[in-house]
Amino acid sequence: MNGEIRALLARHLPDYRVRSIDRLGQGLDNTVYEVNNELLVRRNKATTPEETRQEVARLAAVRELSPLPVPEVVFADESGVIAYSKLPGEPLNRHPVADPRLLARPLADFLSALHGASPDRMRDLAPLDTYPAPTLLQDAELDYRDVEAHVPEDQRHLVERFLGEPPPDEPAELRFCHNDLGAEHLLADAAASTITGVIDWTDAAITDPAHDFALIYRDLGPEVFELTVSHYAFALDEADRARVLFYARCALIEDLAYGLSTGPHHYAEAALTHLAWTFG
CATH class of the missing domain: 3.30.200.20 (Phosphorylase Kinase; domain 1)
Structure with a gap:
């Protein structure tokens, strides 16, 4: 090669x-x-x-x-x-910053600019992604059955309770999104707690903005999520927050299955580390 x-x-x-x-x-x-x-x-x-x-x-x-x-x-x-x-910095999933709360404002400004773009302008540049929530939930259940034995026994009820709940309603509005904003796609200066780049735009799409917030919640935790939302240019209502949690939980199960099968094992390690705050 x-x-x-x-x-x-x-x-x-x-x-x-x-x-x-x-x-x-x-x-x-x-x-x-x-x-x-x-x-x-x-x-x-x-x-x-x-x-x-x-x-x-x-x-x-x-x-x-x-x-x-x-x-x-x-x-x-x-x-x-x-x-x-090449952009400066290291992937955030492998090089955690000293104070992740300092990432909230720049992430909010970034998402405000991205989600504020006219969908009509971006439609020729990004596909429409409307994968339905019920299908996501079915996928998550299939993935979980493959990896259930790797989830600590005292946390399995959290995942199983989620899998037994109905999926959220579909979003009322779609926006241009990165659509895979996991910590592996955020470059950072760990010592300065600054974001130095956002990479891997192959999944960018016109889709539910909750997808972008979901991976912030999964990878950086509820405190950073709430701080990001507090600086975000648009309002998130209860239905939006329900979809953020739903996507975060589906994405964690997907990463756990990926890291335990064909992907790098650190994806599974991160999923297990973040399971309590994502499903709690």
């Missing part, structure tokens, strides 16, 4: 000298390489040329919207490879 990356770099950046190529990781859809400690090259295994062009256009629009740094595209190839300038 390094040979393929070198060939793409030679084609798109003929004067660029490649000193090192390191594979950083692999997810369900993407493999990411770091070149010279300054470029990130992501290969999507399932994308189409049109989807690649759409993502490049989406990132350009997001860079105009976002008060937080987002990746800048250096080149894109119709094979599904996109190269970005």
